[in-house]
Amino acid sequence: MQPIRIGILGVGTVGGGTVKLLQTNAAEIARRLGREVVITRAASRNLERAQRVCGSDIMLSTEVADVVTSADVDVVVELIGGTTVAKDAVVAAISNGKHVVTANKKLLAEHGNEIFALAEQNNVMVMFEAAVAGGIPIIKALREGLAANQIESIAGIINGTSNFILTEMREHGSAFADVLKQAQELGYAEADPTFDIEGHDAAHKLSIMSALAFGTPLNFHHCYLEGISRLESQDIRYAEELGYRIKLLGITRKTAAGIELRVHPTLIPEVRLLANVNGVMNAVQVQADMVGETLYYGPGAGAAPTASAVVADIIDTGRLMGANAGNRVPYLAFQPTQVQDLPVLPMSEITSSYYLRVSAQDEPGVLGEVANILAARGVSIEALIQKGVVCHETAEIVILTHSTQEKHITAAIAEIEALPRTFAPVTMIRMESLHG
Amino acid sequence: MQPIRIGILGVGTVGGGTVKLLQTNAAEIARRLGREVVITRAASRNLERAQRVCGSDIMLSTEVADVVTSADVDVVVELIGGTTVAKDAVVAAISNGKHVVTANKKLLAEHGNEIFALAEQNNVMVMFEAAVAGGIPIIKALREGLAANQIESIAGIINGTSNFILTEMREHGSAFADVLKQAQELGYAEADPTFDIEGHDAAHKLSIMSALAFGTPLNFHHCYLEGISRLESQDIRYAEELGYRIKLLGITRKTAAGIELRVHPTLIPEVRLLANVNGVMNAVQVQADMVGETLYYGPGAGAAPTASAVVADIIDTGRLMGANAGNRVPYLAFQPTQVQDLPVLPMSEITSSYYLRVSAQDEPGVLGEVANILAARGVSIEALIQKGVVCHETAEIVILTHSTQEKHITAAIAEIEALPRTFAPVTMIRMESLHG
Structure with a gap:
């Protein structure tokens, strides 16, 4: 031939x-x-x-x-x-x-x-296999391998730079700025690291996977973005005490009301495989109705791994060049006529669990006030640690909530910050169980 | 249509x-x-x-x-x-x-x-996507996703029953026979569990992956088989003390001399993702020249996950039914004319690291004798723990070796067992670093 x-x-x-x-x-x-x-x-x-x-x-x-x-x-x-x-x-x-x-x-x-x-x-x-998660054949898995399923959600570590920084911060208790500098010296982060550490790169990849999973158009412009630059090392430490690790995740989920599409630091239980994906490696977990949970792990960047994906696409293209359009996999996994524009939910409407860190005067009663505010919003508490006095007269209260709509958390945080004996801001990090 | x-x-x-x-x-x-x-x-x-x-x-x-x-x-x-x-x-x-x-x-x-x-x-x-690792699209990854690579090795947890038993043995310190009974009650093991626990099922799957990876014919009849039924709980415990977990792995590797094709209990470092694949779940790690290390995780059995793989194949088949053979992926990943029959290495010729447990009289000098035998065979020691007296006058010596050909270990074991102050048999479990 x-x-x-x-x-x-x-x-x-x-x-x-x-x-x-x-x-x-x-x-x-x-x-x-x-x-x-x-x-x-x-x-x-x-x-x-x-x-x-x-x-x-x-x-x-x-x-x-x-x-x-x-x-x-x-x-x-x-x-x-x-x-x-x-x-x-x-x-x-x-x-x-x-x-x-x-x-x-x-x-x-x-x-x-x-x-x-x-x-x-x-x-x-x-x-475009190489466009998402480098050498991991995740596009092929989503477009073909899982084609018999209704895909329910995707959660991925899809930015190696951020994952390297978070891994170093956790392993050495270092501050974000110090690790960023080290990552730049190692060539893992650009001179201007914004694109990686503020979540833009992950959002590009996530919005491609979301379209493939749910049969929607590409919705990048509606993706929520929150990077890792404001993450503080004590939150990584407290999360660890509670059995969690913090990862920059891209998360997309199909709900009755629409699509969740969001990139942000996320607490995940340390027993999950995703929590154990370290350094510059990438991994994508997919939840689908028939197969359940599958996960795909590998290098997300680098010349040879990316070339591996590029050439896999060349091979597929070569195989089907002479064939009809009907013999090919549709661009976005679904037939173009079948793509359905579902709304991307505003963050107030997403459902998540939350990690909250509240600084307050070290006096009796504050904990009760905070708990009452959450209860009034229907937010139930999964775990709570009072960190005692961290400096001067200030104590820290760390709370893990059960799952709720984000608008309830936002409202509760505003009320907590307005309490006379708390000090704004309350630190909020989203949390996912990543199970079933 | x-x-x-x-x-x-x-x-x-x-x-x-x-x-x-x-x-x-x-x-x-x-x-x-x-x-x-x-x-x-x-x-x-x-x-x-x-x-x-x-x-x-x-x-x-x-x-x-x-x-x-x-x-x-x-x-x-x-x-x-x-x-x-x-x-x-x-x-x-x-x-x-x-x-x-x-x-x-x-x-x-x-x-x-x-x-x-x-x-x-x-x-x-x-x-035949459903034939290997149930719902995980590993056949697609090997035949298509990694098609630009020379695949070097595969290591997989590809029998859910065995992995469930090993997970329970480790988590609860239970004996094999007790956990098997529990697995049978839960429906995770058959009334006659031989096929799963002695490695036959894993060997079937491994030999399919090996052919796809290396472009050889199917070589099941040359696959080495060793199950988990003789595994003792103290070896799981000692492995854990040394930072390892024991998994039933299917391993295939291409070397200059031929193909390694083997299923057996294997120590792997606890930090590897494969070591953290628990219960009935499956995972396959693939090492390839360009992409490096990728891993695929998911349910290896069950009606809906297996159906997910069956129907993905139906969809692929439907897409290409009318196309020419040249538009299709070759059955065993390589063009039929290009399949090369490489020899499967006998176990004496494989390369691995080893865990050895030697029972001996609790007297000075035995350790030195054992170490000398290994040294004489060119086997170097990575770690060694002397467990002191476990019962009566018997001490246990646990040794992790660096990588060597199996024939050297077999010969060394025979000599160790022949020492006047050791008690046969020496327990030997293979060990893989699973890195790079």
Whole structure:
């Protein structure tokens, strides 16, 4: 059979990793696929670096157009990143009838609805395993492996930088700022770490998984975002005393009222596998009606793991290039005509359990006042520890609640902060049992 | 589009679960697949029970032939189990040009090479996600998700019964026989539990994964088997003191000399996710050259989880029914012409670390004698605890070795057992670091 001809856009970390993988494992891939995968063209801003990576058999250019319009390219692999050049390139590739493989979570989360509609018009595939959780084949699990299920919820550790920081904070009792600096020195965090530590990256990935799970359009712009930069080490310590660990989770859940879609630090019981996912590793737990709980773990970033996902998509695309649209898996797991726009719930309407830390004067009666406020809102308490005097005359009360709607907690916190003997703000962290 | 017409063989636990799933999630499945899945026929030895499960829209028969030869069946779903009736049924279905979905690990492990060859001749698909690790989409991960990698090794907890027993033994310090009785009362173990606890079931699943990973024929008959029935609770306890847990693992690894293929109790560090997979749950860890370490966790048995995998296969089959063979994933992940028969290594040639427990007279010098024997064989010691006197004049020495070939350990054990002041037998349990 004819080789599958690849055009690569962007020869940076992941692009270079993809070129290298296709060279290293060429024989093994051909043994599986029954045909060869050949990179015919590549575009890069930096031709010199591209030459070093690609050698002399690949036609190089600084122009995206030389790849996406080329007659000797079947599949365009977009590894530029971002939503400007990359978006134009993907649109041009699709319009030229090329299949697309991309690792670009931001592009798909923000413009996926438009891109998939255009791809459908042009009868081409757009594959994106590498866009979520790096080397873990979670897109395949959601689109195909769990296709017999009604998926109920997803909870994932899908940002390696944040998980590295939280792991270090817990293991060494360090402060956020110190660990961030260390992560930057190790190359695990960018000079401007906002995108990772404030949850944007996780929200991109989560909104892609949410659409695949529930058959909705991509809803990134409605995703709630809360990062880890304000997390204090004493909360990690108190959580641990109570048998919990704090992870930055992306959580999406289908309820009768709509979709929950949220990224925030979350207490989870230490016995759960997700609580034991450490360092830069990623993991995604999926709850579905028939299979129950499944979990997928692996490296969420890095040149070789991401290339593993990119090339798996190239292999799938190669297999189905000549087939009909009906032989392919739908872009967002559901047939385009069957995608249903369900409302994303505002945070006031989500259901969760909560960790609250209240600073108060170390006097009798305060605990009772706090408990009464929660009771009046119908919030029941699962556990409570009074930490005694932490400094001067201030005591800390740590409360774990049972599950309730967030608006009740928000209202209760306002009342607790208004008590004469408490000191605002009350620290609130959401909590998930992650069970059944 | 036309519905996909299913004929079910066997309406027992999994068969009933599959019927129920296809009813319950009919709408969700059609939203994904773009067509309906309809059960047209079913065969069962027990027509009365089948009628209760299937209702009146499905044509029932006691004869397999009524399903596998029927013109109104596109996909035969074999859920009979075993290798007699089921084998004849699958062969007949394939010979009649029907695609086959099966959950039958024993049939594939023992006769898969012949079945896949016949399927290729008849240009039909044979899908078997449910045959390994129940609801976990591990077959899809190995055949497709990791297709860009050279897979290096697999280690899996793939028998829920054994894992339940080991979990209970560890958590409650109970003896094997007591926990087995409890598992039987709970329905987690069969009246004759041999198949599960002696590793046969795990070996079936492991040999399927090994073939998919390394591109070899199915090698079940060369798989080494050692179950959990002779495991003693003090070894679980000593392992725990040293930071390890004991799991029944299926391990397969590709080395320069050949394939390791073995099922046995294994010490693994307690910090590994696999060590924290408890109760009846399953998990499979895969090491591959590009992606590194990935892990897949979920329920390994049960009507609904297994049906989830069966129906995922039906959906995949339905999608590709009209396509060419080149559009399909090869049966054993590699093109049939590319399957290479690599030797399965005898256990003397495998490489592992080891846990040894030596009973000896509580006298000075014995420890040195034991250490000298290991040193003479080139086996280095990672940890050693002397347990002092456990009964009468007998002390126990627990040793963890570094990695070595098994023949050196076997020889060393024979020499240790021959020492005048030790008491045979030496307990030996293999140990894996499961890292990188």
